[in-house]
Every structure is written in C-alpha cells, then in structure tokens.
Amino acid sequence: MDITDIVTSDYTAFDVGTPIxxxxxxxxxxxxxAVVITDGDEYEGVLTRRQLAxxxxxxxxxxxxxxxxxxxxxxxxxxxEVARLMVGSDAKLLPVEDRDGALIGxxxxxxxxxxxxxYLNVISVxxxxxxxLVTLGPEETIGKALHVFxxxxxxxLPVMEDGDLAxxxxxxxxIGFTTREVRRSQGGDPGGTDSFGGDISDSSGRSRRGGFGAxxxxxxxxxxxxxxxxxxxTVGTVSPGRPLDEAVEEMFELxxxxxxxxxDDEPDGIVTxxxxxxxLTWTGEERRPVQVFGIEHIDDITYDEIADMIENVxxxxxxxxxxxxxxxxxxxxxxxxxxxxxxxxIRLYTDKGHFIASDEGFGASHALHLALNMVExxxxxxxxxxxxxxxxxxxxxxxxxxxxxxxx
Numbered sequence: 060m061d062i063t064d065i066v067t068s069d070y071t072a073f074d075v076g077t078p079i080x081x082x083x084x085x086x087x088x089x090x091x092x093a094v095v096i097t098d099g100d101e102y103e104g105v106l107t108r109r110q111l112a113x114x115x116x117x118x119x120x121x122x123x124x125x126x127x128x129x130x131x132x133x134x135x136x137x138x139x140e141v142a143r144l145m146v147g148s149d150a151k152l153l154p155v156e157d158r159d160g161a162l163i164g165x166x167x168x169x170x171x172x173x174x175x176x177x178y179l180n181v182i183s184v185x186x187x188x189x190x191x192l193v194t195l196g197p198e199e200t201i202g203k204a205l206h207v208f209x210x211x212x213x214x215x216l217p218v219m220e221d222g223d224l225a226x227x228x229x230x231x232x233x234i235g236f237t238t239r240e241v242r243r244s245q246g247g248d249p250g251g252t253d254s255f256g257g258d259i260s261d262s263s264g265r266s267r268r269g270g271f272g273a274x275x276x277x278x279x280x281x282x283x284x285x286x287x288x289x290x291x292x293t294v295g296t297v298s299p300g301r302p303l304d305e306a307v308e309e310m311f312e313l314x315x316x317x318x319x320x321x322x323d324d325e326p327d328g329i330v331t332x333x334x335x336x337x338x339l340t341w342t343g344e345e346r347r348p349v350q351v352f353g354i355e356h357i358d359d360i361t362y363d364e365i366a367d368m369i370e371n372v373x374x375x376x377x378x379x380x381x382x383x384x385x386x387x388x389x390x391x392x393x394x395x396x397x398x399x400x401x402x403x404x405i406r407l408y409t410d411k412g413h414f415i416a417s418d419e420g421f422g423a424s425h426a427l428h429l430a431l432n433m434v435e436x437x438x439x440x441x442x443x444x445x446x447x448x449x450x451x452x453x454x455x456x457x458x459x460x461x462x463x464x465x466x467x
Contacts, residue, residue: 075123104128142339185299188330202282226290353388360424
C-alpha cells in the first residue's frame with residue numbers, strides 16, 4: 060500500500076532566509092502544523108508549530124537556523140516505510156519528491172493514519188499501548204511535569220486526583236502555555252491568543268480549565284504553577300482489548316493525540332498516535348536504509364558494496380547514524396572505452412545532518428566514489444543541509460524545553 064492518494068500539494072513553504080517572525084505568522088492558521096523550508100528550488104527541511112513554540116528566538120532570526128530536517132519520500136513509497144521515517148526523524152510531515160528530486164507535495168501523519176485505520180482492526184490497543192504508566196497529581200508543578208517528560212522520554216501524562224482520572228497533560232500543553240505567558244509578560248499578545256494562532260496541539264482537543272489571564276513574572280513562577288492550570292480535563296479513554304482502528308477513530312473524533320487505557324475502571328496505560336505509527340513498522344519485509352534508484356546502472360558494483368561505502372564514510376565520524384541514504388543514478392549517452400558516463404546523486408540523512416552531493420564518472424562505481432568524496436568533505440566542514448533528530452534523545456529534550464529550565 061503506497062501513499063499516492065494521500066499526497067497533497069496544499070502546503071506552506073518559506074525560503075531559508077525568511078525571518079522567523081514571518082514564518083510564525085503563518086501559524087495564525089490553527090490547522091497548520093508545519094511548514095516546508097526551501098533554499099531556492101532545493102528542499103531544506105521543515106519547521107513545526109511545536110519547534111517554534113518551544114524555542115527562544117529573536118524575531119529577526121532566519122528560518123535556516125531552526126530548520127529541522129525530515130527525510131523525503133516518493134509518492135509510491137510504502138506506508139510502512141513512511142511511518143518508519145516519521146517516527147525515526149520525529150517529523151509528522153514528510154516532503155514528497157518525484158524521481159528527479161523535485162518537491163511535489165507533502166504527506167502528514169494524520170493522513171497516513173486515516174488511510175490505514177480500516178486495516179487496524181486486527182490489532183488491539185493492548186498490542187501497542189504503553190503499560191508503564193506514569194502519572195501526576197493536579198497540584199504538582201509544571202516544572203515537575205517537564206522533569207518527568209524528560210526523565211521518562213514521554214510526551215503525555217495522565218493526571219490523577221484522589222484515585223480518579225482528572226485530566227491529561229501533554230508536552231504540547233506545557234510548551235504552549237509557558238510560551239504564551241512569557242510573551243504576555245513581555246508585553247506581547249494581551250488578547251489571549253498566541254502568535255502561532257491559538258493553542259498548541261493539546262492532548263484531546265477539548266477545552267482546558269480556563270481563565271489564565273495575563274500573568275506577569277518570570278519563568279520560575281510559571282514553572283511553579285500547578286499542572287491543573289494547563290491540563291486537559293476532557294480525557295479520552297479506551298479499554299485494552301478494543302480494536303486499534305476504533306481507538307484511532309476516537310482520537311480523531313476528540314481532535315487529540317492520545318487515549319488513556321483503562322482496565323477494570325483503573326488507568327492502566329496510554330496509547331498515542333506515535334504508538335500507532337510505530338506499529339505500522341512491525342510487519343512486512345525490513346527496508347534497507349540505503350535505497351538505490353536506477354539500480355540497473357550498477358553493472359560494475361553491487362548493492363552491498365554501495366551500502367559498505369556509505370557505512371565506511373559515516374563510520375569515520377564516531378556516533379554518526381545513517382537514517383536514510385538515497386542514491387539516484389543516471390546514465391548519459393557518452394562513453395569511454397565502452398563504459399558509460401554516469402551521474403550519481405546522493406542524499407544522506409543522518410542524526411548529525413543532511414548531506415547532498417552529486418558527481419559524474421565513467422561507471423557507477425567511479426561516480427559514487429566521487430560523490431561520496433564530496434559528502435565526506437561536507438561532513439568535515441560541517442556543511443549540513445539541516446539537522447536531523449532521531450526519536451527523542453537527551454539533546455532533543457534539552458532543545459525542546461531546556462530554555463525554560465535553564466533560563467538561557
């Protein structure tokens with residue numbers, strides 16, 4: 060099953076030189092979750108609502124400084140592979156390119172889930188949910204919630220009061236609230252709507268305990284506020300044995316991204332949209348991280364030798380991890396002693412950045428070696444085309460809300 064029918068050309072794009080303040084203005088549209096960042100005709104990465112809300116930046120700062128690289132896919136890509144890339148790069152919007160590398164649209168995590176929902180009835184909620192449930196009390200502080208998010212590498216926390224489920228708080232809730240209140244205390248946005256166009260995506264889409272008002276004060280005071288000020292009271296729940304398709308449909312009906320799993324009327328776990336995306340990667344043949352397009356042109360080299368070449372380049376740089384390598388080969392009519400001139404174009408997506416290089420040589424092996432030499436020079440010089448992040452690690456969490464904790 061591919062993504063052909065869910066690719067949309069209706070997306071918002073900005074050049075890398077666009078001021079962050081202008082990019083932020085696009086998020087006045089509450090339905091917009093991310094924008095595409097380009098450098099001329101070249102795709103660079105994405106910027107999400109959450110990134111902008113969770114980062115301290117100057118209005119004159121340019122989009123290139125905040126770009127978050129998301130791997131590209133083709134419209135014929137299998138849904139399982141798209142899900143794997145979304146989870147691996149922590150991006151729920153992926154640009155879609157044609158075989159020539161031209162950007163033709165985007166695919167979103169929500170659209171992907173809607174496409175596969177009818178096929179999820181063979182999986183139960185218990186198969187994908189997390190049963191290591193971590194909770195908070197409503198009187199515990201926003202600072203404590205941030206600490207728990209970071210310590211347990213999670214993004215949703217049920218809130219329990221006297222043994223009952225009182226609400227749920229997400230990392231999105233906390234970041235959206237604290238960002239909004241700091242802007243107000245600095246004299247901006249007195250009318251109650253943040254500069255990104257309202258609430259950051261919360262965990263259920265329903266109304267929160269309202270009436271925050273304009274709070275003056277510093278971040279320390281905000282972090283000392285109770286989570287009941289920011290939690291969502293209307294919580295979606297689901298039983299562990301319920302078919303997963305019904306759980307996903309309920310998330311969409313609520314407009315949220317999680318459901319609390321209840322067994323014998325007691326909170327027993329939590330299931331999120333990301334859990335469902337991860338489940339899509341469980342079945343089917345494992346996809347290789349190195350993809351070669353134009354594989355018919357590799358008469359003088361094997362796929363395994365190409366994969367080894369990629370690994371050898373990245374192995375030189377310690378903990379660099381390859382998320383995806385896309386190699387396009389194109390054969391020209393020109394030949395030398397019967398060997399055709401080949402153009403090799405490499406897109407290398409790693410946890411240290413996104414690297415692009417191309418070169419020509421007689422034979423695929425020669426062309427690939429020349430292109431990889433260019434990639435290696437880019438790595439040495441730090442000429443990344445954007446930062447890629449794998450599933451949340453320590454650095455990710457520091458970027459996500461370290462400013463609130465350190466005041467830097």
